[in-house]
Amino acid sequence: MTTPPALLIAGHGTRDDAGAEAFRDFVRQLGARHPELPVAGGFIELSPPPLGEAVTELVEQGVRRFAAVPLMLVSAGHAKGDIPAALAREKERHPGISYTYGRPLGPHPALLNVLERRLDEALGSAGRTPGDRADVTVLLVGRGSTDPDANAEVHKAARLLWEGRGYAGVETAFVSLAAPDVPSGLDRCVRLGARRIVVLPYFLFTGILPDRVRHQTEGWAAAHPEVEVLSADVIGPEPELLDLVWERYEEAVKGDLRMNCDSCVYRIALPGFEDKVGMPQQPHFHPDDDDHHHGHGHHHGAHSHAH
Ligand SMILES: C[C@@]1(CC(=O)O)c2cc3[nH]c(cc4nc(cc5[nH]c(cc(n2)[C@H]1CCC(=O)O)[C@@](C)(CC(=O)O)[C@@H]5CCC(=O)O)C(CC(=O)O)=C4CCC(=O)O)c(CCC(=O)O)c3CC(=O)O
Ligand SMILES: [Co+2]
Structure with a gap:
């Protein structure tokens, strides 16, 4: 009997x-659900443990083969560049290991179901009937990226969330790095005739950025008392998310990878992004990586971000 490859989860931090x-x-929780294989997780930046430490943890348990799944909603810089580069570095550090790499999570129907539940919770008794939903405009707020394809994935999620669910509309905004921002997104909803808006963060877990979304939403709502504005919760560690990670693990193990590279900025010359075609990918420096020297916080020695 061959043992299944271990599961390595790469988080943002x-x-x-x-x-x-x-x-x-x-x-x-993933580990508890899958006692038949070693499961470890690490972050690419900001939080302990760094991804490299999670790989070491697996290696110390005797693991030689693993499948890495990025706990990311979209295919942007982290999933396309930093994580693959970090994994390549770990392979050099631990000769003899091998791995396959899974794809990001969204926009998957399982996530859309969780988003719908978050909307129901935010609306409470005001969102029970199809008639109520016809009154509701959703503003789905993504993280935003300098990668146009990643931003388009948020639009795709918004469109899929709208299809068949009866909301007046599902509009899109971004926390930073992409337009429109949250206040502009809310303005756009109003121009489309919205009277009741739910701001729905397209984020996995609580954090600085989802807090910012809520804060900006409350600020905008205070300045627009004529519009009803509600804030919904982040996706969170739902059972659907556990199932979805497992699906990505199995895809990665079986080699049945359905990565959508059609409009990848690193493969195709998109207008204004021609310089990215063929660009080499480098790992993100994690402050806790032992071969990297920083006195403080969040630093990006490995690449420059054009903001
Ligand atoms: C607060 C901050 C950290 C801080 O400095 O404290 C932070 C926090 C978080 N980001 C998260 C997610 C993503 N971040 C990116 C990308 C970038 N994020 C960056 C900065 C910052 N990110 C700081 C705020 C700076 C500001 O004000 O804008 C950039 C600029 C610099 C860099 O990280 O290199 C880089 C731009 C790359 C470019 O130029 O395009 C992508 C897209 C991608 O992959 O590239 C995803 C989606 C991943 C996915 O797909 O899910 C999550 C998890 C959210 C969740 O749970 O879902 C958190 C956690 C939280 O919110 O706390
Ligand atoms: Co970073």
């Missing part, structure tokens, strides 16, 4: 302790 703990707890 956050200065928000509750957000980091939510990830670590999620990894523990």
Whole structure:
């Protein structure tokens, strides 16, 4: 009998302790669900443990083969560049290991179902009937990226969330790095005739950025008392998310990878992004990586971000 490859989860990392703990707890839940294989998780930046430490943890348990799944909603810089580069570095550090790499999570129907539940919770008794939903405009707020394809994935999620669910509309906004921002997104909803808006964060766990979404929403709502504005919760460590990670693991193990590279900025010359075609990918420096020297916080020695 051959043992199945271990599962390595790559998370983003956050200065928000509750957000980091939510990830670590999620990894523990995955491990408890799958006692037949070693499961470990690490972050690419900001929070302990770094991804490299999680790989070492697996290697110390005797693991030689693993499948890595990025706990990311979209295919942007982290999933396309930093994580693959970090894994390549770990392979050099631990000769003899091999791995396959899974794809990001969204927009998957399982996630859309959780988002719908978050909307129902935010609306409470005001969202029970199809008639209520016809009154509701949703503003789905993504993280935003300098990668146009990643931003388009958020639009795709918004469109899929709208299809067949009866909301007046599902509009899109981004926390930073992409337009429109949250206040502009809310303005756009109003121009489309919205009277009741639910701001729905397209984020996995609590953190600095989802807090910012809520804060900006409350600020905008205070300035627009004529519009009813509600805030919904993040996706969170739901059973659907555990199932979805497992699906990505199995895809990665079986080699049945359905990565959508059609409009990848690193493969196709998109207008204004021609310089990215063929660009080499480099790992993100994690402050806790032992071969990297920083006195403080979040630093990006490995690449420059054009903001
Ligand atoms: C608060 C902050 C950290 C801080 O400095 O404290 C933070 C926090 C978080 N980001 C998260 C997610 C993503 N971050 C990116 C990308 C970038 N994020 C960056 C900065 C910051 N990110 C700081 C705020 C700076 C600001 O004000 O804008 C950039 C600029 C620099 C860098 O990280 O290299 C880089 C731009 C790359 C570019 O140029 O395009 C992508 C897209 C991608 O993959 O590239 C995803 C989606 C991943 C997915 O797909 O899910 C999550 C998890 C959310 C969740 O749970 O879902 C948290 C946690 C939280 O919110 O706390
Ligand atoms: Co970073």
